[in-house]
Structure formats: structure tokens, C-alpha cells
Amino acid sequence: MNAGKNKRIDPDALGLWECCDGIWYTPGGRCPKCGKTAADRAGSSASGNSKPEPVETGALVQLCKAPQGIFPDSVRLRVTIVRGCGSIPLDHDNLVGGSKPLRDAIAKLLGRDDAERHGIEWEYRQEKGAATRIEIQEVK
Incomplete structure (x- = not known):
């Protein structure tokens, strides 16, 4: 040693x-x-040499720019989180668990703090690539 x-x-x-x-x-x-x-x-450094932050274009940022109130509270929704994956996809438990912060943020942006009680169904998928896509559909 x-x-x-x-x-x-x-x-x-x-x-x-x-x-x-x-x-x-x-x-x-x-x-x-x-x-x-x-x-x-x-x-916040005193040097003042910080670079400007890049403009965010991720899935959640795009959702933030969506018109507020587009889905009334009485409407049932299906939210699909499609995550990009590499050569080895995540198993279902890790796909769902890893999406929890994004799921909470989506529910908050939709004004539905308790997603299941307020009529949101969740689906999770993976596709090759690096991007994350959020699909929101009204359930009829």
C-alpha cells in the first residue's frame, strides 16, 4: 500500500x-x-471575463415558450417524453426514474401540480440520438 x-x-x-x-x-x-x-x-466573478451563456433550445425551454392555458384543467392529457439514447438504451425503471425532474417541471408548467389527480397520463420512449422531445396530446 x-x-x-x-x-x-x-x-x-x-x-x-x-x-x-x-x-x-x-x-x-x-x-x-x-x-x-x-x-x-x-x-459573478470579479474578472468580468465570463462568456455569454448559450441560448437554450431544449425540450423544456420550448415548452416554456408555449402559450399558457392552451390546455384547460378539465382536459385529460397524454404527455410522452421521448429521450435520445446511445447504442444501449436505458431499462424502463431508469428511463422513468431519470425523467422524474423533467416530468415534475412539465406538470408545473401545465399548472397541474399533482399530475395524476389532474388528468395527465405519462408515456416514455427512447430513440437513437441525443435530443429529448416532449409530446402533449389531448386524450378524448
């Missing part, structure tokens, strides 16, 4: 960043205490 030769991890080399309470996050992480991301942290 190499007890005398401890190697230290270089957080900068791994893209890690530190926030509240000394907790370290990955580049895509968000601090649960203050809500900041690595981009927020870089933007």
Missing part, C-alpha cells in the same frame, strides 16, 4: 466547482442551497 504517496485530485482539471457549505459540484451541477450553477458562479 502506498500510504506515503497520496495523490490529490485537481478540481479545476475535472471542472469541479465549490459552493455553499464547501460542497463540490460537477460542471452541470446546481447547488440545492442557493440554486447557483457553474455558469452563475463564473458570471
